[in-house]
Every structure is written in structure tokens, then in C-alpha cells.
Amino acid sequence: MFVCNSCPRKCNIDREIVTGVCGVNAAYKVARAALHHWEEPCISGERGSGTVFFSGCSLKCVFCQNFEISRNAFGKEISEERLIEIFKELENQGAHNINLVNPTHYSLQLSETLEKYKPSVPVVWNTGGYENVGSLKKLDGLVDIYLTDIKYVSESVSKKYSGAENYFSVASEAVLEMQRQVGENVFDEDGIMKRGLIIRHLVLPGNVSQAFKVMDWVKANLPDDTVLSLMSQYTPCSKASEYPTINRKISQREYDLVIDYAEKLGFENAFIQEIESSSEEFIPEFDLSGI
Numbered sequence: 011m012f013v014c015n016s017c018p019r020k021c022n023i024d025r026e027i028v029t030g031v032c033g034v035n036a037a038y039k040v041a042r043a044a045l046h047h048w049e050e051p052c053i054s055g056e057r058g059s060g061t062v063f064f065s066g067c068s069l070k071c072v073f074c075q076n077f078e079i080s081r082n083a084f085g086k087e088i089s090e091e092r093l094i095e096i097f098k099e100l101e102n103q104g105a106h107n108i109n110l111v112n113p114t115h116y117s118l119q120l121s122e123t124l125e126k127y128k129p130s131v132p133v134v135w136n137t138g139g140y141e142n143v144g145s146l147k148k149l150d151g152l153v154d155i156y157l158t159d160i161k162y163v164s165e166s167v168s169k170k171y172s173g174a175e176n177y178f179s180v181a182s183e184a185v186l187e188m189q190r191q192v193g194e195n196v197f198d199e200d201g202i203m204k205r206g207l208i209i210r211h212l213v214l215p216g217n218v219s220q221a222f223k224v225m226d227w228v229k230a231n232l233p234d235d236t237v238l239s240l241m242s243q244y245t246p247c248s249k250a251s252e253y254p255t256i257n258r259k260i261s262q263r264e265y266d267l268v269i270d271y272a273e274k275l276g277f278e279n280a281f282i283q284e285i286e287s288s289s290e291e292f293i294p295e296f297d298l299s300g301i
């Protein structure tokens with residue numbers, strides 16, 4: 011029996027028998043495990059980040075570029091032993107880190123697995139930010155880097171695009187817990203992150219005001235050296251065609267406004283992208299590679 015309240019959806023159902031909002035049962039389900047070169051430079055480095063993409067998701071973002079695995083839950087069920095083997099294989103391939111992509115709905119299972127096997131390279135928790143503080147506390151000392159989205163501040167916007175009216179109230183509490191756990195950012199001599207927190211914000215078309223509000227919150231609540239990743243790579247996917255405002259790429263003018271605002275607030279550690287990076291080419295192929 012595995013009664014699940016791992017994420018803010020608090021389904022309170024037995025995931026051994028049925029699935030909750032995240033759409034996957036208690037067993038690990040994974041769609042791809044491979045070196046990935048398109049994360050932030052301090053994560054991907056020269057050799058690549060050892061990504062493990064988990065199937066299912068507790069958020070319901072209408073524009074999700076990984077829809078096939080998040081909403082349709084494509085993937086293969088694997089044992090804990092196999093997951094540990096996958097971590098070791100990625101380490102042997104030279105991965106700078108083990109990057110758990112969209113792991114939230116497996117947080118309890120992963121806290122137990124990481125207790126059994128902690129990789130020799132940093133563990134990255136690559137999340138949409140919709141996390142329970144209680145679940146995060148179980149990861150304290152097991153996760154080295156939190157790579158988290160803060161997607162929106164407005165309740166109406168998060169409800170419309172992710173089906174989660176309470177997204178920001180939940181995510182802002184979660185990010186404070188992440189920061190408490192990792193403390194100051196640590197990089198090696200090559201600029202690869204060893205420990206720390208990165209706040210990602212995917213700039214959505216027609217929603218520059220959300221980017222401003224996210225940056226206002228980060229500035230007011232997190233240390234001055236907080237790493238901010240302002241992503242311009244949005245490309246309409248999945249159900250975005252049903253939402254006219256977001257059914258296009260962002261414009262150069264929109265992205266420039268966001269960058270100008272980051273400069274005005276004095277962010278010194280901000281990653282920015284070329285607007286050309288908004289292409290489906292950057293979406294990994296979910297073909298069970300490395301599983």
C-alpha cells in the first residue's frame with residue numbers, strides 16, 4: 011500500500027492500485043536516460059548532464075513540450091535496482107551530475123533510493139516548482155542542486171495554463187526550503203555547479219508581467235547571488251493552440267523587456283538565451299534510450 015500525498019495535489023489514494031493526478035503508479039516509470047547538453051552551462055558543462063526523465067506529472071501545463079511523457083505518461087516501468095544502475099551508467103559516461111527531470115511525484119521513492127545509493131556527482135532536482143515542503147525535507151542532504159521553475163505569480167494565470175491556482179503560494183514556500191537546504195552556491199574551477207539553487211523562468215508570450223513579478227519576488231526573498239535562468243525557448247506545443255495568447259513564440263521585444271528588467275533589478279548571475287533557441291529541435295527524443 012502506498013497512500014500518496016507526496017505533492018501539493020494531496021490525492022490521498024493508494025498508488026499501488028490506482029493513479030492520481032500525476033498519472034503514474036508507485037513504480038518508477040522513465041522515458042529516457044542520457045547525457046544532455048542543453049541545460050544551463052553550469053549544469054551541462056562540456057560532458058553533459060546525466061538526465062533521467064520521469065514519466066507522469068502533477069502539473070497540467072497546456073504548453074508542455076514533454077507532453078508525450080508528462081500527460082500521456084509514456085515510459086517504461088523499472089525497478090529501483092535498475093534506476094541505481096542507470097545512475098551508475100551515466101556516471102561512467104562522464105556526466106557532470108545526475109539530473110532528475112520532473113521527479114516531484116516520485117519524491118518519497120527517490121528519497122529512499124538516494125539513501126541507498128548517492129551518486130558520486132551532484133544530484134540535481136529539476137522541477138516545475140510545485141513541491142510539498144514536507145516532501146522536500148526528506149531530500150535534505152540527498153539533493154545537491156535545485157533547478158526549479160517559478161512559472162507564474164498570478165493565480166488566474168497558473169490556473170489557466172497549469173491547472174494549479176495555488177501554484178505560486180506553493181512554489182514560493184518550496185523555493186525557500188530549497189534555498190535553506192543548499193545554502194550558498196558552489197562552483198568548481200571550470201564553473202560547473204556543485205551545490206546550489208537555480209531559478210528558471212520560461213518567458214511566455216503575452217505574459218511578460220509574470221516574468222517581472224517572479225523577478226521581484228526572487229530579488230526580495232533570495233540572496234543577491236541567486237542564479238536566474240531566463241528562458242526564451244518557448245515554442246507552442248501540446249494544447250497551446252487552444253490558447254491564442256500563447257500560441258506563438260515570444261518576440262525579441264518581449265524578451266528584451268525581461269532582460270532589461272533583470273538588469274534594472276541588479277541580477278548579476280543571470281543566464282539568457284538566444285531567441286533562436288525556441289525550436290522543437292531542443293526537445294529530447296523520448297525513445298527509452300538508456301532505460
Ligand code: SF4
Nearest residue numbers: 014017021030032115
Ligand atoms: S504524487 Fe501523484 S498521486 Fe501523489 S499526491 Fe501528487 S499527483 Fe497525487
